[in-house]
Amino acid sequence: MRVVISGVAGVGKSTVLELVRKKTNYDIINFGTLMFEMARNIDLVKDRDELRKLPVDTQINLQKKASAAIGKMNNVIIDTHMTIKTPDGYLPGLPEWVIRELKVSAYYLIEADPEQILKRRNLDSSRRRDSDTAEDIKEHQEVNRYYASSYSVYTGATIRFILNVDGKPDIAAENIVRRLMPHD
Numbered sequence: 717m718r719v720v721i722s723g724v725a726g727v728g729k730s731t732v733l734e735l736v737r738k739k740t741n742y743d744i745i746n747f748g749t750l751m752f753e754m755a756r757n758i759d760l761v762k763d764r765d766e767l768r769k770l771p772v773d774t775q776i777n778l779q780k781k782a783s784a785a786i787g788k789m790n791n792v793i794i795d796t797h798m799t800i801k802t803p804d805g806y807l808p809g810l811p812e813w814v815i816r817e818l819k820v821s822a823y824y825l826i827e828a829d830p831e832q833i834l835k836r837r838n839l840d841s842s843r844r845r846d847s848d849t850a851e852d853i854k855e856h857q858e859v860n861r862y863y864a865s866s867y868s869v870y871t872g873a874t875i876r877f878i879l880n881v882d883g884k885p886d887i888a889a890e891n892i893v894r895r896l897m898p899h900d
């Protein structure tokens with residue numbers, strides 16, 4: 717089975733995923749890392765935050781290559797994005813050609829209060845974040861729900877929204893783990 721876990725930058729996705737990884741037998745595959753390694757190998761980018769600034773057709777090419785690789789893996793949690801905020805607008809993270817490769821059974825959207833996300837972004841010096849306002853982050857989270865709904869309709873996969881409350885990533889993780897384990 718393959719599931720997707722997504723959430724805007726700074727939502728606390730890495731922290732939640734690390735807790736999920738410890739409690740399940742799923743591997744975690746970071747879609748952006750695959751794209752980044754492919755792009756770096758041909759000298760297109762030096763860091764992962766440059767990916768979303770590449771020409772859209774280049775991003776789509778990398779996206780296709782990454783999804784072809786991930787589509788061959790089983791029992792994976794795919795760490796990716798419902799939409800990517802590019803200079804041209806929102807780019808779908810799971811357009812038809814990606815969905816067809818991935819055959820995802822469930823989508824999990826990790827969400828948090830936009831003000832808390834903004835604070836976390838400002839504390840993280842390892843990434844080159846855009847200068848979004850809390851209002852921009854709110855919009856991005858809303859847009860991600862719309863896109864997730866259409867991916868879900870297209871494939872029949874379920875969607876769950878997971879609130880990552882500040883200081884309580886273990887609760888968000890538990891919400892996901894519970895659903896990854898076999899149940900009646």
Ligand code: AMP
Binds near residue numbers: 751
């Ligand atoms: P992350 O570290 O998860 O924020 O991912 C780094 C970058 O990888 C993102 O900012 C995007 O540029 C790219 N990326 C990740 N997933 C996708 C996807 N499904 N489609 C297109 N680009 C993606």
Ligand code: MG
Binds near residue numbers: 729730
């Ligand atoms: Mg992360």
